[in-house]
Each structure stands twice: as C-alpha cells, then as structure tokens.
Amino acid sequence: MGPGSAAALAGHEEEGVTPYTIHRPVGSRLPLLFDSPHSGRRYPESFRYQAPLLALRQTEDAYVDRLLAGAPERGVTLLLAEIPRVYLDLNRDADDIDAELLAEPWPGTLNPTAKTRRGLGLIRRFALPGVPVYGERLTVADVQARIETIHVPYHRCLQQELAGLRDEFGFAWHIDWHSMKSIGNAMTEDNGQRRADFVLGDLDGTSCEPALTALAAETLTSFGYQVAINRPYKGAAIVRRCGRPAEGLHSLQIEINRALYLDEATVEPGAGLDAIGRDIGRLTARLAEALRQRA
DSSP: OOOOOSSTTHHHHHTTOOSEEEEOOSSSOOSEEEEESSOOOOOOTTOOOOSOHHHHHTTSOTTHHHHTTTGGGGTOEEEEEOSOTTTOOTTSOTTOOOGGGBSSOOSSOOOOOHHHHTTOSSSOSEEETTEESOSSOBOHHHHHHHIIIIIHHHHHHHHHHHHHHHHHHSOEEEEEEEEEOSBBOTTSTTBTOBOOSEEEEOTTTTSSOHHHHHHHHHHHHHTTOOEEESSSOOOOHHHHHHOBGGGTEEEEEEEEEGGGTEETTTTEEOTTHHHHHHHHHHHHHHHHHHHHHHO
C-alpha cells in the first residue's frame, strides 16, 4: 500500500469494503459476543503514511480474527474490524485526539489521554517508538471522516448487538479480544517487561461480574498458560462503554501474547497459531457451557 489522497475511505466504499464484518451464530445463539477491533488489515488507498508498511503492520492485532473464526459455530456473535487500528483506533473515544497531529484547530473539545500523549490516541502519531506514522499534519475533515465512517458505525453495531442479546436473555457477556507485544516498549508503561501469556482486563472488577473474569482466568490457567489480571492492561474505551453490569452488560478484555502464535518481527503466522486457535475454541466452549447451565 502506498500513500493516497486525503479523502478517507472514498475509493474503498465503492469497492464494497465496510468498517467491520459481523458473523452471526450458527444455530441457536448464546448471550455471548466477541469483538476484535484491532485485527483489521484493509489499508485505505487514502492513507497518506510515511512509516514503513511493516512498522504499520506491527501495530495490528494480527490474525486475532483467525483465532476467533470458530466462535459462531458455538453460538457466539462475532464482530471484526476491517480497517487497521493505525488508521483509527476503535478502542479509543472519538475525542481522544492528539492536537499535535492536526493542521488546524479542532472545532470542539479534545480529551487526550495519557496514551495519546505517548502517541497512541484515536489517530496514532507513532507506529513504533521513534517511527512517526505521518510526514504531514492531518486536516480536521480527514479525521472527522474517519470517525464518521469507521468509529461511529462500529460502536453503533457493537452496542446494538449487545443490547439485543441482553433484551433476549436478560444479560449478555462480551469479550473484547486483542493481542499484545510479548515485551513492553518505550510507548507503554511496562517498557522492557515480559508479559504473561494472557492478560484479562475488567477495569479492576467494574466492567463485568466476577464470574466471567474468574471463569476465563481459571480456564486459561488450566490449559497451562500464565494469566495476569489488569496488569498491564485493565481495559480501555470498549469495555468502559460496554461494561455496565448493573444493566446486565458484562465486558471483559483479553490480550493474547503475540509470541504464542506470531513472528512479531515479520507479522507472519507462527507455529503456534493453530494451537492457540484450538485453545481459544476450548475456552469458548467452556464459556458457552456456563451460559447454557445458567439459562
């Protein structure tokens, strides 16, 4: 992919590319939804980047969509982003914008977070430490177009699907799937630290009922994996938006260590891809069984 014009997504819409794909359950559905907001790899022709494409691809939660592919066979609704996170990060709020990226003043209020100040906002400033994504500043119109054509429809779909499950079953479980670098870098709070195999984030116990976190942790541990909870990832915008236990909506973020299934340098599938996929399938089966028993 090379740089293109500044009209976000226009050409790709004509080709039928949408911001997301949703896979409905096969057979009877469960009150369980998986989403993967960072595994998209359709790079818009409009994307005017200067960083090497490999550096951009190293920001992807590469192949998480493949790891989750069997979920609909077990009654799970599966929502997958198509557009890469480096173009627009769906796990950030729409006003989490880095003013340093803009060629002109933003017309409203901005609420950048600590991650944005490290270059990891709604629109990323850096692909990797010291590797800027862009060679020029972005127009307000460009950023607004990305929000309207990607962020708004994805979150609308996610909220509608969860509300539909909750209305049908009285509650819904949601798992927001991600992958993470095996070792933190200079853009993260755990720079230089080796990470667990899986990190579960429930916003310190506030985004879902304890039973969901416990079941996921106990299941993955029983498979032989090292599991951490809320270290270094507690969850971000998606679980904060979706996790409303008092309303019957329970949201858990799960991060998969990329070294388990990916060549992190080349972003090519590793030898463990099939094994991790099978174990995620086994975890999904246990979640499904727990939900059937609860029903």
